[in-house]
Amino acid sequence: MLKKLICLFLAAGFVFVLIGTTAAFEQGNERKGKYIFRKNCRSCHQEGKSAEPLNPVSKTQAQWERAFQRYERLECADEWESLSETDRTDILTYLYNHAYDSPSPATCE
Amino acid sequence: MNNPNKLGGLVLQTRFYHICVMAIAACFAFFPQAQAGEESSPAPGRAMARQAGILSGDWSTADHSEMEKLQQTFESGPEITEACLSCHAKADDQLFHTIHWKWLSPYEDGDLIGKAGYSINNFCISTNKMEDQKCSSCHIGWNGKEDGINCLRCHGGADMDWQAQFKDYKFFKEMGETELVEEIQADIKEAVTDITRPTRQNCGSCHFNGGGGEAVKHGDLDASLIKPKRSLDVHMGIDGQDFSCTRCHTTQEHQVSGRVYSTPAVSERKSLVEDDLAPKISCESCHTATPHKDDKINDHTDMVACQSCHIPEFARAHATEMTWDWSKAGRLKEGKPYIEKGKYDRPVYKSIKGTFTWEKDVVPKYYWYNGSVAAVTAKDVIDPSKTVRLSHPVGERGEGQSRIFPFKVHWAKQPYDKVNNTLVTPLLSKKNNGYWKTFDWQDSISRGMDIMDLPWSGELGFVETTYVFPTTHMVAPKEQALDCRACHRLKSGRLENLAGFYMPGRDRFQLLDYGAWGLAIAALAAVLLHAIGRIMASPGKKEE
Numbered sequence: 001m002l003k004k005l006i007c008l009f010l011a012a013g014f015v016f017v018l019i020g021t022t023a024a025f026e027q028g029n030e031r032k033g034k035y036i037f038r039k040n041c042r043s044c045h046q047e048g049k050s051a052e053p054l055n056p057v058s059k060t061q062a063q064w065e066r067a068f069q070r071y072e073r074l075e076c077a078d079e080w081e082s083l084s085e086t087d088r089t090d091i092l093t094y095l096y097n098h099a100y101d102s103p104s105p106a107t108c109e
Numbered sequence: 110m111n112n113p114n115k116l117g118g119l120v121l122q123t124r125f126y127h128i129c130v131m132a133i134a135a136c137f138a139f140f141p142q143a144q145a146g147e148e149s150s151p152a153p154g155r156a157m158a159r160q161a162g163i164l165s166g167d168w169s170t171a172d173h174s175e176m177e178k179l180q181q182t183f184e185s186g187p188e189i190t191e192a193c194l195s196c197h198a199k200a201d202d203q204l205f206h207t208i209h210w211k212w213l214s215p216y217e218d219g220d221l222i223g224k225a226g227y228s229i230n231n232f233c234i235s236t237n238k239m240e241d242q243k244c245s246s247c248h249i250g251w252n253g254k255e256d257g258i259n260c261l262r263c264h265g266g267a268d269m270d271w272q273a274q275f276k277d278y279k280f281f282k283e284m285g286e287t288e289l290v291e292e293i294q295a296d297i298k299e300a301v302t303d304i305t306r307p308t309r310q311n312c313g314s315c316h317f318n319g320g321g322g323e324a325v326k327h328g329d330l331d332a333s334l335i336k337p338k339r340s341l342d343v344h345m346g347i348d349g350q351d352f353s354c355t356r357c358h359t360t361q362e363h364q365v366s367g368r369v370y371s372t373p374a375v376s377e378r379k380s381l382v383e384d385d386l387a388p389k390i391s392c393e394s395c396h397t398a399t400p401h402k403d404d405k406i407n408d409h410t411d412m413v414a415c416q417s418c419h420i421p422e423f424a425r426a427h428a429t430e431m432t433w434d435w436s437k438a439g440r441l442k443e444g445k446p447y448i449e450k451g452k453y454d455r456p457v458y459k460s461i462k463g464t465f466t467w468e469k470d471v472v473p474k475y476y477w478y479n480g481s482v483a484a485v486t487a488k489d490v491i492d493p494s495k496t497v498r499l500s501h502p503v504g505e506r507g508e509g510q511s512r513i514f515p516f517k518v519h520w521a522k523q524p525y526d527k528v529n530n531t532l533v534t535p536l537l538s539k540k541n542n543g544y545w546k547t548f549d550w551q552d553s554i555s556r557g558m559d560i561m562d563l564p565w566s567g568e569l570g571f572v573e574t575t576y577v578f579p580t581t582h583m584v585a586p587k588e589q590a591l592d593c594r595a596c597h598r599l600k601s602g603r604l605e606n607l608a609g610f611y612m613p614g615r616d617r618f619q620l621l622d623y624g625a626w627g628l629a630i631a632a633l634a635a636v637l638l639h640a641i642g643r644i645m646a647s648p649g650k651k652e653e
Binding site: 032034043 | 268270273277280281284286289293296313317318322323331332335445539540546
């Protein structure tokens with residue numbers, strides 16, 4: 001019985017740690033996020049447009065997370081507000097999973 | 110005895126008064142007139158240009174949003190093109206003959222000259238016959254040369270990444286995400302009916318981003334021209350004439366005028382007064398060859414191109430790239446490629462590309478130029494002991510249409526074959542598993558040269574090269590045009606490096622100078638001697 005309990009605890013701990021290292025937010029729909037990012041953010045955030053060019057590799061995973069936690073401070077906060085909570089999570093999922101320090105950085109040259 | 114003398118004095122005095130009054134009257138008569146003239150009548154060249162541009166504006170007779178053919182569900186790019194061609198039946202055939210489609214010079218036979226040929230530059234070097242996928246993002250097709258022409262690249266008013274749009278459409282349709290599918294289709298429909306003559310955004314989406322980024326390639330074409338002030342570009346300024354690119358780059362059967370390569374943009378210097386169907390591509394088309402009020406300045410137009418004085422510096426809004434050193438590429442930080450930014454917030458190092466330098470307000474280099482540019486191709490043997498002129502302006506004084514013209518000269522260090530003494534064409538794109546992914550010169554060059562069907566010895570070297578761009582956009586307002594002293598000066602004049610002719614103010618003939626000074630001094634001495642003689646010889650009043 002004790003053995004079982006220890007196993008359970010260890011397994012639970014392992015899962016917890018695993019979640020902790022992947023992301024501090026609940027993963028959304030990455031593919032949707034890519035589309036919403038292109039449609040809503042890249043329209044300004046690209047070379048020759050009004051805002052600093054951005055793509056997933058522009059920042060690290062931690063930097064993306066921080067940006068999404070504090071988007072109210074950004075100049076384009078209104079645009080952020082117009083998106084739903086799910087939309088924002090989807091975008092973050094896409095950016096986070098292909099960030100500069102992610103296992104599969106986006107291949108924008 | 111006294112009376113006649115007095116009378117004589119009186120006559121002299123009155124005559125002096127008359128002369129004075131006439132001189133003052135003359136001043137009043139001529140001066141105000143000259144000033145008023147400057148305000149009321151523009152210089153002849155400006156007056157001509159205003160007439161040439163009198164019918165500006167949009168006079169389209171079609172509204173594409175009302176066309177039935179365009180009110181359908183489009184699931185791929187070629188379906189859109191098919192709808193366009195159902196009315197514009199000849200458009201595709203015309204396009205297939207242009208450089209915008211072929212990426213090969215339409216003026217030469219064969220596949221030597223052009224991006225899709227053996228032409229080489231010192232930016233991303235070569236498109237490997239359009240096999241390098243990243244380069245094709247600027248091609249006017251839906252998918253490189255596959256899948257036909259994307260008419261909306263030049264005629265679409267909406268800013269749209271079509272490849273991504275259709276990819277997303279297909280993906281979400283398969284996933285059953287009906288809401289997203291409808292949203293994407295609505296965007297597509299809206300974009301398909303938003304048809305324009307090519308705007309600055311259309312042309313600029315490629316031409317402002319040449320060489321792999323904004324303001325990289327040309328010093329006089331960058332995103333600052335999307336909404337420029339008149340002080341940056343007197344023609345395109347939104348607070349001035351507000352010209353689009355097509356006001357000067359006129360088109361015949363989809364062939365856009367103004368391309369400069371081995372053939373000049375214009376074969377004859379003609380104004381619209383001489384030929385109303387002449388392309389408006391040169392300054393003289395609208396401004397004529399005698400545009401100034403001052404004939405002395407007009408005397409220059411046969412030797413000095415308008416651009417030389419009227420574009421005092423290029424890259425006046427955004428900094429432009431001036432050098433690129435490929436030999437420094439490939440450094441990694443913790444095993445990863447990185448980017449370092451410098452002045453003007455532009456990259457000074459990229460692992461995938463090497464080092465760069467950027468400059469703003471750059472004084473051009475001046476060369477004799479007959480309108481054509483000679484270029485080295487991947488097939489030509491080079492001399493690596495010297496800086497290789499990848500491209501250079503053709504022309505010399507007194508030859509044909511040659512005039513002095515301003516240029517941006519881009520310097521680079523790029524890979525070459527040490528054994529064959531030829532420039533090499535590495536495959537670069539990540540999608541091609543090129544250098545930007547592998548950082549392996551050997552592999553990317555050998556596969557790149559294979560595509561070109563050219564030999565590669567395996568001996569890699571780096572050679573210094575220069576590449577030129579005629580500076581012709583960003584014409585400054587006349588107040589900023591260069592004055593005479595910019596060139597006509599003894600030292601550090603702008604045309605210091607042009608030899609083989611006499612230019613007043615810059616050049617001197619010592620013997621002639623000494624002779625002239627001698628004569629001047631002699632004349633002064635003669636006047637002085639004469640005056641002294643007169644004073645000495647004149648009878649004094651007392652004696653009288």
